[in-house]
Amino acid sequence: MGATFGFTLQATDGLARKGVIHTPRGEIRTPAFMPVGTAATVKAMLPDSVRATGADILLGNTYHLMLRPTAERVARLGGLHRFMNWQRPILTDSGGFQVMSLGPLRKLTEEGVRFSSHIDGSKHMLTPERSMEIQRLLGSDIVMCFDECPALPATDEVVAKSMRLSMRWAQRSRDAFGDRPGHALFGIMQGGVNRELREESAKALQGIGFDGYAVGGLAVGEGQEAMFSVLDYAPGFLPEDKPRYLMGVGKPDDIVGAVERGIDMMDCVLPSRSGRTGQAWTRRGQVNIKNQRHQDDPRPLDENCTCPCCTGYSRAYLHHVFKAQEIIASMLITWHNLHYYQQLMQGLRDAIGAGQLSAFVAAFHALRAEGDIEPL
Numbered sequence: 001m002g003a004t005f006g007f008t009l010q011a012t013d014g015l016a017r018k019g020v021i022h023t024p025r026g027e028i029r030t031p032a033f034m035p036v037g038t039a040a041t042v043k044a045m046l047p048d049s050v051r052a053t054g055a056d057i058l059l060g061n062t063y064h065l066m067l068r069p070t071a072e073r074v075a076r077l078g079g080l081h082r083f084m085n086w087q088r089p090i091l092t093d094s095g096g097f098q099v100m101s102l103g104p105l106r107k108l109t110e111e112g113v114r115f116s117s118h119i120d121g122s123k124h125m126l127t128p129e130r131s132m133e134i135q136r137l138l139g140s141d142i143v144m145c146f147d148e149c150p151a152l153p154a155t156d157e158v159v160a161k162s163m164r165l166s167m168r169w170a171q172r173s174r175d176a177f178g179d180r181p182g183h184a185l186f187g188i189m190q191g192g193v194n195r196e197l198r199e200e201s202a203k204a205l206q207g208i209g210f211d212g213y214a215v216g217g218l219a220v221g222e223g224q225e226a227m228f229s230v231l232d233y234a235p236g237f238l239p240e241d242k243p244r245y246l247m248g249v250g251k252p253d254d255i256v257g258a259v260e261r262g263i264d265m266m267d268c269v270l271p272s273r274s275g276r277t278g279q280a281w282t283r284r285g286q287v288n289i290k291n292q293r294h295q296d297d298p299r300p301l302d303e304n305c306t307c308p309c310c311t312g313y314s315r316a317y318l319h320h321v322f323k324a325q326e327i328i329a330s331m332l333i334t335w336h337n338l339h340y341y342q343q344l345m346q347g348l349r350d351a352i353g354a355g356q357l358s359a360f361v362a363a364f365h366a367l368r369a370e371g372d373i374e375p376l
Contacts, residue, residue: 005141005184005211007243011353015235015262018352021212021243023141024182025081025089028056030243031259031352033345034091034267035338039064040074040084043272044330045338047086053307053335054342057089057142059267062134063098066124067117071137079139091142091267093247094131094173094188097149097216108148110165128172140183144214145173147188152222159192159217166190167204174208184211186245192217193226195233202237212243215263219248228257235262252281252344256364259348260357271341275334278322282340285368287315289333294319297375307339308332 004022011018021028035042035050038061042050050058060080065071074083081087099106099113106115112127131146147166150158170187177185187205191197205213215234218227227249235244245265246258255266271281280287282302287294289301300310301318309318309332322329344364351360 013352013357016352023089030264032265034059036269044334053338060092062095071134075137089141092135092140094144094146096147128169129176132176142184145170163190186212188214188216190217213238214245231261271337276330283367284372289318307336309336
């Protein structure tokens, strides 16, 4: 895989950007939504089915894969792409966010984080160097540097201390990553909701030099208004010629708002997690298939949707199989949700390319305001 990693900016509309990320395993159209395959699988979906929804790239999870089945085992079996039968690009997060979520099960030092596995209590040490090693063993196309992500709200003092530790870890991640043609390393901006700290973080990352840049430390409890207030300025601190990735976001209106503010990539477990709990995402907002009003409804989730769920199955059927706890309920609703998310991304890309983003966004919000249509 000697080909290089790159990013081509094709069009802009206001702050929004349309582009292509080039990798040896294929192109990633941006703005892009990355389905999450935490444990080397997008739950309830086959890889070919995920691809059929329009996904160009998946996200894998360093923390979960290092514990089970272990990165060393995945490497012996030919790498993550072969292991999970997904031959297109894979981005792996660094494990930092998951380790930070362990609370009392972890101990943070300058070296890294010592923690106990949530699976069996075994002891582990995750450092920038070990995170880079794990992601190399997995064979990730896009590697994330190891960072510390404090939960919000937090004082500026706590956020500043955490951010500066993350910047030191970013340099160690860069050093440990080395020269790997065809693979990319992304830095992660931290700084909470403090503009000066965000700018300091962005300057530190650019001084180190990365192939792409993430806006981290959002979608961690601060709310949409605070998140958007940060996104009003934070992407502007990052280079125009590199991809910008907003981590862990989110709901469709979060995605649209982030794209309007210059974000190129996003990921979230929401469409697949919602699929397993009977929540469908449509152009008109959420549909809770558990509700009794769907039990006699012959309509699809969305009459304009072309996914296999909507073209082949009624709300009444989905209500029945969910209530009966049949596996097909998770499969069909997850497929629909991922299809909807990818159609939303295609709509955003088309609108940016045509210079019609404001009209697209207005129509998006108008439909959601109408809500789900009651059956006759």
